[in-house]
Every structure is written in C-alpha cells, then in structure tokens.
Amino acid sequence: xxxxxxxxxxxxxxxxxxxxxxxxxxxxxxxxxxxxxxxxxxxxxxxxxxxxxxxxxxxxxxxxxxxxxxxxxxxxxxxxxxxxxxxxxxxxxxxxxxxxxxxxxxxxxxxxxxxxxxxxxxxxxxxxxxxxxxxxxxxxxxxxxxxxxxxxxxxxxxxxxxxxxxxxxxxxxxxxxxxxxxxxxxxxxxxxxxxxxxxxxxxxxxxxxxxxxxxxxxxxxxxxxxxxxxxxxxxxxxxxxxxxxxxxxxxxxxxxxxxxxxxxxxxxxxxxxxxxxxxxxxxxxxxxxxxxxxxxxxxxxxxxxxxxxxxxxxxxxxxxxxxxxxxxxxxxxxxxx
Amino acid sequence: xxxxxxxxxxxxxxxxxxxxxxxxxxxxxxxxxxxxxxxxxxxxxxxxxxxxxxxxxxxxxxxxxxxxxxxxxxxxxxxxxxxxxxxxxxxxxxxxxxxxxxxxxxxxxxxxxxxxxxxxxxxxxxxxxxxxxxxxxxxxxxxxxxxxxxxxxxxxxxxxxxxxxxxxxxxxxxxxxxxxxxxxxxxxxxxxxxxxxxxxxxxxxxxxxxxxxxxxxxxxxxxxxxxxxxxxxxxxxxxxxxxxxxxxxxxxxxxxxxxxxxxxxxxxxxxxxxxxxxxxxxxxxxxxxxx
Numbered sequence: 001x002x003x004x005x006x007x008x009x010x011x012x013x014x015x016x017x018x019x020x021x022x023x024x025x026x027x028x029x030x031x032x033x034x035x036x037x038x039x040x041x042x043x044x045x046x047x048x049x050x051x052x053x054x055x056x057x058x059x060x061x062x063x064x065x066x067x068x069x070x071x072x073x074x075x076x077x078x079x080x081x082x083x084x085x086x087x088x089x090x091x092x093x094x095x096x097x098x099x100x101x102x103x104x105x106x107x108x109x110x111x112x113x114x115x116x117x118x119x120x121x122x123x124x125x126x127x128x129x130x131x132x133x134x135x136x137x138x139x140x141x142x143x144x145x146x147x148x149x150x151x152x153x154x155x156x157x158x159x160x161x162x163x164x165x166x167x168x169x170x171x172x173x174x175x176x177x178x179x180x181x182x183x184x185x186x187x188x189x190x191x192x193x194x195x196x197x198x199x200x201x202x203x204x205x206x207x208x209x210x211x212x213x214x215x216x217x218x219x220x221x222x223x224x225x226x227x228x229x230x231x232x233x234x235x236x237x238x239x240x241x242x243x244x245x246x247x248x249x250x251x252x253x254x255x256x257x258x259x260x261x262x263x264x265x266x267x268x269x270x271x272x273x274x275x276x277x278x279x280x281x282x283x284x285x286x287x288x289x290x291x292x293x294x295x296x297x298x299x300x301x302x303x304x305x306x307x308x309x310x311x312x313x314x315x316x317x318x319x320x321x322x323x324x325x326x327x328x329x330x331x332x333x334x335x336x337x
Numbered sequence: 338x339x340x341x342x343x344x345x346x347x348x349x350x351x352x353x354x355x356x357x358x359x360x361x362x363x364x365x366x367x368x369x370x371x372x373x374x375x376x377x378x379x380x381x382x383x384x385x386x387x388x389x390x391x392x393x394x395x396x397x398x399x400x401x402x403x404x405x406x407x408x409x410x411x412x413x414x415x416x417x418x419x420x421x422x423x424x425x426x427x428x429x430x431x432x433x434x435x436x437x438x439x440x441x442x443x444x445x446x447x448x449x450x451x452x453x454x455x456x457x458x459x460x461x462x463x464x465x466x467x468x469x470x471x472x473x474x475x476x477x478x479x480x481x482x483x484x485x486x487x488x489x490x491x492x493x494x495x496x497x498x499x500x501x502x503x504x505x506x507x508x509x510x511x512x513x514x515x516x517x518x519x520x521x522x523x524x525x526x527x528x529x530x531x532x533x534x535x536x537x538x539x540x541x542x543x544x545x546x547x548x549x550x551x552x553x554x555x556x557x558x559x560x561x562x563x564x565x566x567x568x569x570x571x572x573x574x575x576x577x578x579x580x581x582x583x584x585x586x587x588x589x590x591x592x593x594x595x596x597x598x599x600x601x602x603x604x605x606x607x608x609x610x611x612x613x614x615x616x617x618x619x620x621x622x623x624x625x626x627x628x
Binding site: 059062066076078181182196262276 | 351354355356357358361401402404405406407408409411416428439441443446447451454455458459460462465485488489490491495497498500502504505506528531532535536538539583584585
C-alpha cells in the first residue's frame with residue numbers, strides 16, 4: 001500500500017467529515033443530524049486526528065497535511081463549543097461571591113473616592129456656602145449650559161406617571177439608557193488605560209457636582225431636586241462601579257502580583273465581567289426611574305421613598321452581603337477553565 | 338489540556354485534548370477589517386430598517402414607543418452585537434462567518450459568553466483615540482495580533498480555512514517515467530527527502546522551465562552524483578522521477594512503458610515507505626461507519 005492508495009482510502013472519510021462540519025456549523029442542520037450521525041462525527045474526527053498524527057510516518061504530501069490541519073481545526077471547533085450562561089452559577093457569583101470581593105476591593109474604594117471627592121468639592125465650590133470662588137460653576141460649565149439647565153427646570157415637572165406627551169417616558173428612558181450606560185461603558189473601557197478612566201470619573205464627578213452646587217443657589221432648585229432625587233442613587237453608584245471595574249483592569253497590568261502582564265490582565269478580565277453586568281443593570285434601572293417616575297408629577301414623598309428604597313438595596317448589596325464574613329472566595333465559576 | 342507551543346509566521350500550533358497538534362493561521366487586523374465592515378454594514382442596515390418602521394408606525398400614533406425601541410436597540414447593537422453573536426455562534430459574528438474567521442481562546446479552546454461580551458465592550462478602548470489606532474498598535478506589538486480586548490479576555494482571531502483536498506500530484510510525462518526506470522532499485526528514499534520531493538512537485542507547475550532547473554539543481558546535483566547518472570540529466574526530470582517512484586510507481590505500473598533497461602519500474606520491489614510498512618498503515622484506527 002502506498003501513499004496514493006492510502007489517500008484514496010481515506011478520502012471518503014475526510015470528505016464526509018468536511019460535509020458534516022458544514023452541517024454542524026448551521027444550527028438548523030445540526031438539529032436534524034440525530035444522535036447516531038453526531039457519534040459518527042466524533043469517530044470521523046478522531047480518525048482524522050490519527051491520520052494527521054501519522055502524516056509524517058505516512059509521508060503525506062504537504063498540501064494534504066495542510067488540508068488535514070484545517071479539517072481537524074474545523075472539526076475541533078465544532079466539538080469543543082462555547083459554553084452558555086448557567087443560572088445557578090450566576091446567582092452564586094452575583095449574590096455571594098461578588099459583594100464580598102467588591103467590599104474589599106481597593107479599586108472600588110479608589111473609584112468611589114475620586115467620583116464622590118470631586119463631586120463634593122465641585123458642589124462646595126459652586127454652591128452658596130460662602131464660596132471663595134463665586135464664579136466657579138460659571139467658569140467650569142459656561143454660561144450657555146447654565147442657562148440651559150435653568151430653562152430645563154424652569155417649569156415644575158407635571159406629567160402624570162408614564163404619560164406620553166412631548167417627550168414620552170419610553171423615549172426618555174431609552175435615551176438615558178443609551179446615553180448614561182454609554183458613558184459608564186466608556187468609563188469602564190477607559191479604565192483599562194488607567195488615566196482615561198480616572199479622567200472620565202473625575203470629569204463626571206466635577207460636572208455633576210458643579211451642576212448640583214449651582215442649582216442649589218437658584219430658585220429652580222425645587223424643580224431640580226424633584227427631578228433628580230428618585231434615580232440619583234442608582235445612576236451615580238453605577239458610574240462609581242463602572243469606574244472601579246475599569247481601574248481594576250488598568251491596575252492589573254501595572255501591578256501584576258508576580259504574573260506576567262498579559263496573564264494578570266486576563267485574570268482581571270474574568271473578574272470584571274460580573275461587575276460590568278451589575279452596573280449595566282443599575283444604569284437600566286436608573287434610566288427606567290428617570291424616564292417614567294422622575295419627570296412625572298407624582299408627589300415628592302413617593303420619589304423620596306424610591307430614593308430611600310434604592311439606597312437600601314445598594315446598602316444591602318454592598319454592605320450587608322458584602323461585609324466580610326470569612327466566606328472563602330473560591331475560584332470564579334466563570335473562569336475559562 | 339490544550340496548550341500552544343511554538344509559532345511559525347502567522348501559524349500557531351495547538352495541541353488538542355486528543356494530543357494531536359494542529360495549526361491555525363492567526364488573523365491580522367487587515368484580515369479582520371472586511372469582517373468588521375460587514376458587521377458594521379449589517380448594523381447600519383438593521384438600524385435604518387428600524388427607523389423606517391418607526392417612521393411608518395408614527396403615523397398611527399405609536400411614534401414614542403417606536404422611538405424608545407429604536408434607541409434601546411441602538412444601544413444594544415452598538416455595545417452587545419458582537420458579544421451576543423460570538424457567544425451564540427461559537428465565536429463568530431455574521432461578518433466573521435462570512436469571512437471565515439473565528440474567535441478562540443489563547444490555547445485554541447472555544448470562548449465562553451463572558452469573554453465574548455467583554456472583548457466586544459473593550460472595543461471602545463481599541464478604537465481610542467480614533468480609527469482603532471490603539472488597537473492597531475497593540476496588534477502590531479504581539480505575535481497573535483491581539484487587540485487590547487483580546488489580551489484582556491485571552492482570545493485571538495483565527496482563520497478557518499476550507500481547502501479542498503488535491504491528493505497526490507500526478508505526473509504523466511513519459512520522460513519522467515522512462516528516467517525512473519534508470520534509477521537504482523536499491524536506492525532508499527528517506528522521509529525528509531520524499532517530503533521535499535512532494536513539496537517541489539506540488540509547486541513546480543507554477544514555475545517556468547528555467548526556474549524549475551534553477552530550483553531543482555541544488556537537490557538534484559548531489560543526487561545525480563550519488564545515483565551515478567550521466568552528466569546533463571535534467572534536474573527537474575530527476576526530481577520528478579524520484580517523486581514518481583516514491584508516490585506513484587506502485588499504483589499504476591501499467592502506466593510505465595517498459596524500457597529496455599533491466600531495471601524496469603514494474604520490476605522494482607515495493608518502494609520503501611520509510612518506517613511505515615503495510616502493517617503499520619493497517620494499524621490506523623479502523624472506522625466503522627453505520628448508516
């Protein structure tokens with residue numbers, strides 16, 4: 001038996017494997033294959049693997065070896081497939097492991113301090129507490145934006161809950177999801193390079209603080225506070241969280257704890273995905289409140305209740321679930337291997 | 338556990354759980370560009386279609402709902418399009434499927450959902466400050482063309498080639514077969530030589546006759562001396578004849594015109610197959626296929 005005969009003998013199997021690869025690649029055709037054929041696929045794959053392993057001994061010509069390499073590669077990708085989400089592992093990860101990790105996380109505290117630090121300083125400097133810099137907000141935000149802010153809140157919010165009208169609640173909500181969660185994700189992505197992440201955090205903290213301080217001096221303060229109270233807690237915390245997740249990535253390649261930079265980065269990558277999910281959920285929740293409840297004429301106490309409720313949820317998650325209980329934080333079930 | 342080992346140009350080697358090493362070609366940024374363009378076009382087309390629907394239903398007083406849905410879809414599309422597709426389609430988006438690319442982990446395993454989502458969210462950094470400049474710099478700085486998102490998730494993009502099988506290249510020139518008859522019967526062709534021969538024969542069709550002689554001379558000159566063939570033997574013919582004897586001789590002995598030489602190819606004992614003799618080939622796992 002020589003190479004040509006061997007090739008002829010094997011050609012049928014290889015072609016069959018090739019065809020089955022094409023079928024496995026399409027979801028609809030894969031479902032129609034049936035157990036027997038799929039078992040056969042495994043057998044064909046192993047046979048092709050064996051042929052490839054023995055290619056050298058068989059003295060197969062190079063282009064046949066090349067063909068086998070890509071055939072085995074294609075089949076390998078059909079047999080070893082991506083794993084999808086599992087609810088139970090995610091529950092454990094989200095409510096038992098993650099809060100514990102976040103409570104002790106230094107990036108979390110850093111992001112928290114940067115955002116709220118700049119927020120409070122800017123608010124103080126532009127507020128009416130005997131500020132030594134009376135024109136701070138004007139210099140920072142510009143006259144145009146300030147006038148726009150005043151105009152926006154000149155009228156008290158009057159819509160009934162969820163009413164359509166000029167700017168429907170749904171549109172507003174979708175707009176807030178798009179805009180705010182976009183900022184959050186940008187802040188997260190920027191954190192990978194550390195400085196852009198810190199900048200976006202500080203920038204948002206300063207701007208928001210200045211707006212709050214400035215509005216507190218104006219007669220529109222009532223309307224303003226009626227608008228922002230309900231959704232503030234979720235939205236601002238989500239910014240902090242997105243910044244923290246980003247910085248975690250960024251610091252992982254700076255301080256590697258003995259790993260190589262890329263390995264350290266990959267480890268951090270596994271850890272930040274759940275945080276990312278949480279802050280996206282928070283942004284969406286904030287946008288729902290902001291779109292439907294905040295601009296409505298619902299009584300102020302109801303908005304306060306929502307604010308207190310959302311603060312309570314956050315406190316429960318981060319402080320109660322998160323308070324170190326000595327639970328051994330095991331290897332994340334989301335890890336790749 | 339799969340592990341990656343040495344790397345040859347853009348090919349990387351992967352060892353599967355079956356303990357088989359096979360090669361992948363890693364896709365560089367410009368190989369990935371068409372896939373990205375296709376995905377972008379799909380996203381734009383889909384958004385436009387949704388806008389048209391929104392405009393249409395706004396005549397029926399549903400404009401607000403339509404606009405809200407459109408904004409949400411736009412948000413999801415711009416941040417999670419790639420992630421969702423790569424998680425569901427085993428590392429491929431429509432663009433990647435079209436251009437036959439696939440995202441795999443560092444060591445050739447399939448990616449999981451969180452890797453798929455994360456590497457696509459981190460696109461925002463790679464696009465920084467504009468036109469994926471940072472991503473281009475990063476891909477240039479490592480040998481698997483990983484952008485920052487890939488580095489964080491430990492993923493890489495590979496080309497899934499679909500070559501067709503050509504089999505053994507045939508040679509039918511009568512001069513080759515005649516020359517093969519003059520080769521000493523006891524000359525053993527070792528594995529490395531036979532591999533070189535088939536590499537040469539597979540490519541020689543694309544060479545001009547002058548180039549063939551040029552390339553073949555380096556190998557055929559020492560061979561000619563060892564086989565004590567007369568000076569002036571065509572280098573290309575000699576390599577082809579050796580190839581013919583290694584790969585083709587036994588299959589079609591009838592094709593060989595019996596030259597007057599006593600060492601006719603038909604009389605040559607079965608060509609040595611290096612280590613692999615008949616028994617070993619039969620040892621290859623038998624495949625029992627049930628219909």
